[in-house]
Amino acid sequence: xxxxxxxxxxxxxxxxxxxxxxxxxxxxxxxxxxxxxxxxxxxxxxxxxxxxxxxxxxxxxxxxxxxxxxxxxxxxxxxxxxxxxxxxxxxxxxxxxxxxxxxxxxxxxxxxxxxxxxxxxxxxxxxxxxxxxxxxxxxxxxxxxxxxxxxxxxxxxxxxxxxxxxxxxxxxxxxxxxxxxxxxxxxxxxxxxxxxxxxxxxxxxxxxxxxxxxxxxxxxxxxxxxx
Numbered sequence: 001x002x003x004x005x006x007x008x009x010x011x012x013x014x015x016x017x018x019x020x021x022x023x024x025x026x027x028x029x030x031x032x033x034x035x036x037x038x039x040x041x042x043x044x045x046x047x048x049x050x051x052x053x054x055x056x057x058x059x060x061x062x063x064x065x066x067x068x069x070x071x072x073x074x075x076x077x078x079x080x081x082x083x084x085x086x087x088x089x090x091x092x093x094x095x096x097x098x099x100x101x102x103x104x105x106x107x108x109x110x111x112x113x114x115x116x117x118x119x120x121x122x123x124x125x126x127x128x129x130x131x132x133x134x135x136x137x138x139x140x141x142x143x144x145x146x147x148x149x150x151x152x153x154x155x156x157x158x159x160x161x162x163x164x165x166x167x168x169x170x171x172x173x174x175x176x177x178x179x180x181x182x183x184x185x186x187x188x189x190x191x192x193x194x195x196x197x198x199x200x201x202x203x204x205x206x207x208x209x210x211x212x213x214x215x216x217x218x219x220x221x222x223x224x225x226x227x
């Protein structure tokens with residue numbers, strides 16, 4: 001009887017020790033939740049911070065493009081070009097190469113969907129064989145926009161050009177092709193490639209009946225607001 005009591009006492013003692021050493025289910029849940037929170041915190045500091053930032057360009061559907069009848073264009077552009085000039089007066093022929101820079105504000109209205117008609121003003125200057133010149137002009141312009149942003153344009157201008165020893169009055173025909181890169185629904189950047197043909201009449205101290213034909217090839221970049 002005495003041995004049996006001692007054995008029962010030892011068994012109860014071991015059971016109490018094991019029970020105190022084993023965490024409760026609630027404590028285990030707390031520990032697991034704490035570990036999970038710590039892991040989430042580490043992920044926030046490392047994994048999420050290393051995720052790439054992905055952005056997409058502003059997408060405008062065909063229906064949202066402001067190239068419909070009644071819409072309006074207000075814009076302007078700058079161009080840099082190279083001119084090859086052939087001057088003929090009687091039996092005298094001279095060839096000049098000119099670098100020029102110009103700006104051209106414009107206002108156009110869409111008379112039908114994708115087809116805009118309006119007017120532009122030209123200002124610019126050039127350098128020909130170390131001789132400075134400038135020009136001003138005005139005329140109509142026609143543009144046709146596709147739904148992809150590609151557009152075709154043509155313009156006709158009356159130009160007045162001033163050189164050191166003579167002045168020029170000319171008609172300027174300017175076809176071109178460009179692309180409208182819409183930054184949002186109303187603003188677009190427009191890179192453009194142009195070819196200009198000038199039919200010029202020269203007034204100088206030497207001759208008042210000379211003619212001049214100028215060919216321009218240039219690239220430009222415009223900023224256009226669609227309303």
